[in-house]
Amino acid sequence: MFRKEIKEQLLMFKNEAKAQAERACALAASPKEAELKDCVHRYVCAKFFLSPETDPERLLYNLACDSIEQAINMKIPIAKESETATTCGAAGSAAVKVALLMVALRKDFHVDIPSEKLAFIKNTNELGHIVFESMRP
Amino acid sequence: MIKNVMDVKLNVKPVFVMFAHKYYYEGPCRMAGGDALQPGFDTMVNGAIFNGTMEGMKFAMPDCINLMEPAYLETTCDWDIKDEYFEKLLADREEVDVYLASGAFGADQVFNEFAVRCKKPLAIVPDVWGPARAGGLYNLGVDLICEITWEDLIKKLVVMRAKKAIAQANLLLVTRFNYDLPVAGATDSFINLRDVTDRLGIHFRTVNAHEIIDQFHPLPEGGNYTTPGRVTPNITEEEIAELGTVADELLAGAEVKAIEKDMLINSLIAYKVIQKNMDLYDCSGAVIPCPDICSTRRINQEKFTFCLTHSLNLEQGIASACEYDVAAAVTQLAEIVLSGKAPYMGNTLPIISTDGRGINYQILKMITEEDMKEVGDLENLYVVYHSTPHRKFKGINEPNGSYALRHFAYDQKFGAVMRHNFNEDKGQVITFARFTGDLKRVLIGKGTIVKSVGYDLDNCNGGFIFQVEDQKKVYREQCRSGLHLPLVFGDYTEELKMLAESLGLEPVMV
Missing domain, CATH: 3.40.50 (Rossmann fold)
Structure with missing residues (x-):
C-alpha cells in the first residue's frame, strides 16, 4: 500500500468515527437503544481500523488485538500513541488501547460514564447499552 | 461409587x-x-x-x-x-x-x-x-x-x-494371603503399602479372594459360605441376564470369536462382581492376584479368569492390574490421568537377537518365523505380552479399536481374553513406566511399535514387539524396577517425569 493510500484510509476511518459520534449526539434528545448500539459499534470499528461487519459480541480486548494487527499490516505508525499511554504496571498494548478508546468515547459522545463501569465492558453491544443508559433522560 | x-x-x-x-x-x-x-x-x-x-x-x-x-x-x-x-x-x-x-x-x-x-x-x-x-x-x-x-x-x-487424582484414589485389593505382596506374581511390587498411602495418598480397600468368588452366584438364603448370614454384593439373576446381552455384543464386534458364549459370561460375571466391589468401596482401580487365587482351584471350578475384567476396567479409565501388581496399578493411574488413554501392562522383556539363541521359548512361540524375518535386522527390541489388551489404546473417549476374543485355558477353553492386532499400530510411539517397589524411583521410557504378537494365540500371549533407543540401558534399569511396565500410546515421558519429581521420586529416564 502506498503512503497516500494509507493516509486516505486513515482519514476515512477518522471521518467515520466522527460521523458516528455526531449521529449518536443527534439522537441524544430521544435515544433509541438499537440505533445507539449501531453508532457505538461502528464508532469502535472505525477507531480500531476494523470493518463494521465485525461481530458486536467479540471481546473489546480481542478487537484491540485485531486493531494492532491491522495497524501493523497497514504500516500505520502506532508507536507514538503507545509511547504516551503505557502504564507503570506494564500493561499490554491491547489493554491500553481499550482504555484509550473509552476515554475518546466519553469525549466524542458527550457522556459521563464512570471508569469503574467502563472497565469491565466486554463488547460493543454492552458498550452501546451503557451509552444508551447514560443518554436516556 | x-x-x-x-x-x-x-x-x-x-x-x-x-x-x-x-x-x-x-x-x-x-x-x-x-x-x-x-x-x-x-x-x-x-x-x-x-x-x-x-x-x-x-x-x-x-x-x-x-x-x-x-x-x-x-x-x-x-x-x-x-x-x-x-x-x-x-x-x-x-x-x-x-x-x-x-x-x-x-x-x-x-x-x-x-x-x-x-x-x-x-x-x-x-x-x-x-x-x-x-x-x-x-x-x-x-x-x-x-x-x-x-x-x-x-x-x-x-x-x-x-x-491430585492419584492422591484421591482408592484401590481394591483382592487378597488370598498377604497384604503388601503376593505369594507368587508381582513380588517386585511395593514392599510397603502404608508408605504408598503416606507418600502418594492412595488408600487400599481389601477384600478376600474367597469372599469375592462366592459372590459369583446369586446370594443364597443364609448368605455365602464364607460369610454366612451376611448381605454381600453377589451377582443377581437380572445382572446375569444383562451380561448375556453384553456377551452377544462383545462377540458380534470381535474379529475372531475363539470362546463360547457361556464361558464369556463366566468372565463377565467376574468383571461385574469386581465392579460392584469397587463401587462399594469407592475405588478407582482393582488389583487381583493370578497365581495366589489360581492355586485355590476355584478359578478352574468356576471356569473363568480375571483377564477380561482388567481389559474392560482399563477401557473405562479404571486401573486394573493382574498378578497383584499394585505398583503397576499405581503406574496405570498416572498414565490414565496424564494421557486420557487406557494403559496396557504385560511381561516386558528384551529380545536378544545377536546370536539367535537368547529368545526364550514363550516369546519364540509367539513370533512366527516369517515375522522374525521382518524384525530380524532390527536392534534394541523389546516385547510386551499378556492377556489384557483392550479397545481403547487411542483414547478412552475415542471409538473402539478392533479386537479378537479368545480363551485362556488351553484344555477347557475358559477365561475370556481380548486380543488386539498391533500391526494396525506399527510406528506408534508408546510410553512405558513403573513406580519402583521401594517407592524411590519411577522408570520412564518410550519406544515404537514394530510388530504385533500373539494375536492368534490363546492363554497369556497378546502383545507386540517394540523398539527402544538403548535396549541394555532399559534392561539394566528395569532390573531395578520390575517386570511389568504399563504403557500407553503417545509420548508422555515429560509429564511422567514432572509427576515423579512432584511426588519426590527420582525419574529414571531410559
Missing part, C-alpha cells in the same frame, strides 16, 4: 491484584502522558486486562481444569492494605487447588501478602514479567509456579491434576 480418576478436576482460582493511580501527577513511577495520567484511566486498563486475561485462560485451559470464579481487587497509590482485601481474595480457599494470579506493579505489597497467606500453590499468569512478580515470592517461601508460556504452565497444571 467407582471413582474414576479421569473425573478429577484441578480447581484453579484466577486472582487479579491490580493497581490504579488516584490522582494526576507525573514523576519517576509514571511512564505515561496525556489521558493515561488522568484518574480512572488505570481502572479501565485493569478492566481490559481482566477481560482479556480471562478470555485467554478460558481458551487455554483443558477440560481437566476447573476454572473457578475469579477474584478481583484494585489497590491504589494510597498504598492501602486492609484485612477485607484478603478475605475477598481467599474467600473460597478450601476448594482451591492452585491460585492463578495476575499482579500489577504497585500492588506488590498486597499481592505478596496474599501469596504468603494463601498457603496453596500459586501460579503467575505467564508473561515476561515473571521475575518481577516471582522473585520476591520465592524468598518468602511461596509454593510458586512461574512459566513463560501458557503451554508450559498448562503442562504443570495437568501434572498437578494427576497428583
Whole structure:
C-alpha cells in the first residue's frame, strides 16, 4: 500500500468515527437503544481500523488485538500513541488501547460514564447499552 | 461409587491484584502522558486486562481444569492494605487447588501478602514479567509456579491434576494371603503399602479372594459360605441376564470369536462382581492376584479368569492390574490421568537377537518365523505380552479399536481374553513406566511399535514387539524396577517425569 493510500484510509476511518459520534449526539434528545448500539459499534470499528461487519459480541480486548494487527499490516505508525499511554504496571498494548478508546468515547459522545463501569465492558453491544443508559433522560 | 480418576478436576482460582493511580501527577513511577495520567484511566486498563486475561485462560485451559470464579481487587497509590482485601481474595480457599494470579506493579505489597497467606500453590499468569512478580515470592517461601508460556504452565497444571487424582484414589485389593505382596506374581511390587498411602495418598480397600468368588452366584438364603448370614454384593439373576446381552455384543464386534458364549459370561460375571466391589468401596482401580487365587482351584471350578475384567476396567479409565501388581496399578493411574488413554501392562522383556539363541521359548512361540524375518535386522527390541489388551489404546473417549476374543485355558477353553492386532499400530510411539517397589524411583521410557504378537494365540500371549533407543540401558534399569511396565500410546515421558519429581521420586529416564 502506498503512503497516500494509507493516509486516505486513515482519514476515512477518522471521518467515520466522527460521523458516528455526531449521529449518536443527534439522537441524544430521544435515544433509541438499537440505533445507539449501531453508532457505538461502528464508532469502535472505525477507531480500531476494523470493518463494521465485525461481530458486536467479540471481546473489546480481542478487537484491540485485531486493531494492532491491522495497524501493523497497514504500516500505520502506532508507536507514538503507545509511547504516551503505557502504564507503570506494564500493561499490554491491547489493554491500553481499550482504555484509550473509552476515554475518546466519553469525549466524542458527550457522556459521563464512570471508569469503574467502563472497565469491565466486554463488547460493543454492552458498550452501546451503557451509552444508551447514560443518554436516556 | 467407582471413582474414576479421569473425573478429577484441578480447581484453579484466577486472582487479579491490580493497581490504579488516584490522582494526576507525573514523576519517576509514571511512564505515561496525556489521558493515561488522568484518574480512572488505570481502572479501565485493569478492566481490559481482566477481560482479556480471562478470555485467554478460558481458551487455554483443558477440560481437566476447573476454572473457578475469579477474584478481583484494585489497590491504589494510597498504598492501602486492609484485612477485607484478603478475605475477598481467599474467600473460597478450601476448594482451591492452585491460585492463578495476575499482579500489577504497585500492588506488590498486597499481592505478596496474599501469596504468603494463601498457603496453596500459586501460579503467575505467564508473561515476561515473571521475575518481577516471582522473585520476591520465592524468598518468602511461596509454593510458586512461574512459566513463560501458557503451554508450559498448562503442562504443570495437568501434572498437578494427576497428583491430585492419584492422591484421591482408592484401590481394591483382592487378597488370598498377604497384604503388601503376593505369594507368587508381582513380588517386585511395593514392599510397603502404608508408605504408598503416606507418600502418594492412595488408600487400599481389601477384600478376600474367597469372599469375592462366592459372590459369583446369586446370594443364597443364609448368605455365602464364607460369610454366612451376611448381605454381600453377589451377582443377581437380572445382572446375569444383562451380561448375556453384553456377551452377544462383545462377540458380534470381535474379529475372531475363539470362546463360547457361556464361558464369556463366566468372565463377565467376574468383571461385574469386581465392579460392584469397587463401587462399594469407592475405588478407582482393582488389583487381583493370578497365581495366589489360581492355586485355590476355584478359578478352574468356576471356569473363568480375571483377564477380561482388567481389559474392560482399563477401557473405562479404571486401573486394573493382574498378578497383584499394585505398583503397576499405581503406574496405570498416572498414565490414565496424564494421557486420557487406557494403559496396557504385560511381561516386558528384551529380545536378544545377536546370536539367535537368547529368545526364550514363550516369546519364540509367539513370533512366527516369517515375522522374525521382518524384525530380524532390527536392534534394541523389546516385547510386551499378556492377556489384557483392550479397545481403547487411542483414547478412552475415542471409538473402539478392533479386537479378537479368545480363551485362556488351553484344555477347557475358559477365561475370556481380548486380543488386539498391533500391526494396525506399527510406528506408534508408546510410553512405558513403573513406580519402583521401594517407592524411590519411577522408570520412564518410550519406544515404537514394530510388530504385533500373539494375536492368534490363546492363554497369556497378546502383545507386540517394540523398539527402544538403548535396549541394555532399559534392561539394566528395569532390573531395578520390575517386570511389568504399563504403557500407553503417545509420548508422555515429560509429564511422567514432572509427576515423579512432584511426588519426590527420582525419574529414571531410559
